[in-house]
Amino acid sequence: MKNIAGLLQELKYTVIDGKPEGEISELVYDSRKVTKDCMFVCIKGAAYDSHDHTEEIARAGAKVIVAERPVKVPEGVTLVLVEDSRYALSMLSAAYFDHPAQKLKVIGITGTKGKTTTTFMVKGILEHAGYKVGLIGTIETIIGDTHIPSSNTTPESYLVQKYFAQMVEAGCQICVMEVSSQGLMMHRTAGIPFEIGIFTNLAPDHIGPNEHASFEEYAACKGMLFRQCRHGIANVDDEHFDMVLAGHTCDLETIGFSDRADYRASDMELIGRPGYLGVKYHVSGKIDMDVEIDVPGRFSVYNSLVAIAVCEHFKVSQEDLKAALKVVKTKGRIEMIKVSDDFILMIDYAHNAMSLESLLTTLKEYHPKRLVCVFGCGGNRSKLRRYEMGEVSGNLADLTVITSDNPRFEEPQAIIDDIKVGMAKTKGKYVEISDRKEAIRYVIEHGQKGDVIVLAGKGHEDYQEIKGVKYPMDERVLIQEVLKEMAEK
Structure with a gap:
């Protein structure tokens, strides 16, 4: 009572x-x-x-x-x-719930991209250094050994406070959470005394009916976090940095490649070898060290710089930082699955044109023999997304395998036909294989030395939604089934 x-x-x-x-x-x-x-x-x-x-x-x-x-x-x-x-x-x-956030150090991360990867990166490093850390985000909420699947990036405020209370009870000292612009606009995070607020980047997204009325409103909602936290960490390289940080009341540190950054990356080098893609760089400014991470691309540098800056507030040693950055992984975000010494296979959640373009552009920088992209699009969603994703993959991938995603109440072939409309604007080669497991079998069986193969769209999801029913379907399981069946032939 x-x-x-x-x-x-x-x-x-x-x-x-x-x-x-x-x-x-x-x-x-x-x-x-x-x-x-x-x-x-x-x-x-x-x-x-x-x-x-x-x-x-x-x-x-x-x-x-x-x-x-x-x-x-x-x-x-x-x-x-x-x-x-x-x-x-x-x-x-x-x-x-008796103000549980006051008994935790709450770290909030906002931005168009990078929130999920950065939350897992921060959690991984802090845990490696001995802290007990809870997490609230797009994929799941993690409290000790309990994993609760998410339906929103930032849950309703009652649930957020309930999770905080459970974290306190479980002995957590820190909570790292994704803070969406919708969550800020709908006051789901009102009253939370954020220890640290983080801005990763901003690009036009989530603008339309039942979301944000304009890009300006979207940016302003992101900026609310920096009038609600003690310390701010922000990407100074982002072109909308000043717009988002306008009116901030926190003390502010910056990350980036710019000379203005407090945590400044330089000497970035992409590392590619059989079965492995990564990046290494030097960070200077408030810390001086060499860093290597097992996640490819320039955006991985930004995510790791944020994690480094956060961990400085918790006095994590450079040895712990380096060791944790080498092993930290995020389910369904450029998640490499070892299947062959000849080519690289990975799973990624890229499910719109912007994220797919960013992913494929990053992978092309490693100069694979072929870049192969397997993807589909969700049913009962915008046809424009299908055209755009078809065009992006057609322009950037050497081979596209068009398959099924979550068809919902549409016929998979109708969705594939829409994707082909976008593909037709390009000179890209493609094959269509409606069954996702068979599409995965095709790319594994036809993988060539030096290929990079990406299964895009499903990421962390472990189901396929067909006519209102969610059937179990995890790409990691499908890959293992295909490998087993190939070995038994």
């Missing part, structure tokens, strides 16, 4: 009906989960607004209803009005 007045303490509110006295059993924001004597927070969603159903919610047992506009409630139910119920939910959740 929680005291009502205590929960409301940090909010500006007006009591319309009843009195904010006594205790509530639970804090609830989902109308399907109302319990007797709970406090219910009304949220306006894209398709459902619980403000329109307060009488039913009260009849189901709610003792207190928090809303952002006057609503009908039966006699005996307390109605509390707030300016923004999403903000209220965040502050109420923090109080309900």
Whole structure:
């Protein structure tokens, strides 16, 4: 049981009906989960607004209803009005779970690309140095040995605070989390005392219905993190650096290749050998050391610079930094799977034209004999994405294998045909193999010495969605099945 007045303490509110006295059993924001004597927070969603159903919610047992506009409630139910119920939910959740973020050092990472890889990199290094670290992100939430699959990059504020509380209980000292622009805009991270806020980069994305109205709004939402953290670490090379950091209230450190950077990379060298792609460079400024990472590309330098700058705040030794950077991996992000000494096979989550272009451009810099790209596109999504991805792969890959992704309620062949519209604008060679396992078998059987083969689009996902059902499908498992079947021939 929680005291009502205590929960409301940090909010500006007006009591319309009843009195904010006594205790509530639970804090609830989902109308399907109302319990007797709970406090219910009304949220306006894209398709459902619980403000329109307060009488039913009260009849189901709610003792207190928090809303952002006057609503009908039966006699005996307390109605509390707030300016923004999403903000209220965040502050109420923090109080309900006894402000767990104050017992952790919370590191928030925002940016268009690099959030997931950087969170895992930071977590890996800090754990290597002996810290106990929780993680909240696009792939999953990790609390000790517990892995909870994610549906949002930044979960609803109640869940964030619940996870923080579980991390404190599990003995975590640090939480590293991805902070999406949507999460910031919807106040899912309101009230969190971030120890460190990180900006990786910014490019036009997430602009449209139910997302951001404009690029300017998108950038402004990213910038909110830097008025909510003690220390900021930002990529000074990004062309939108000044736009995102405008009005920041934290002290600020910078990373990049620029002479302006506090953590400055130089002498970058791409390393490619049989079965391996990586990069090494020198970092100077606030630290002086040579670095090698087992993840290819220039963007890996940026991600690792961020991790190095973060770890300086936690007094991680250079030996621990170097050792951890050599082994840190992120599931489904340029994840190399050893299948042959002759060619390289990797899995990556690139599932739109921008991310696929960035990935293939990075891999081309290693001058493979052939760059082979296997990908499909999701059903019930934009046809434009299919055309664009077809055109990108046709222009950059030496061979494209067009296959199935999550067809959802569409026919896989119809999606493949759309991808071919984009391919037709290029001179790129392609084959089409609808069954994803067979597409993987094809590229393994036809792999040539010096090839780099990338399976794009699925990444960390371990399912395939067909006509409303999610069937188990993990590319790592498919690869092993193919290798076993080839060995038995």
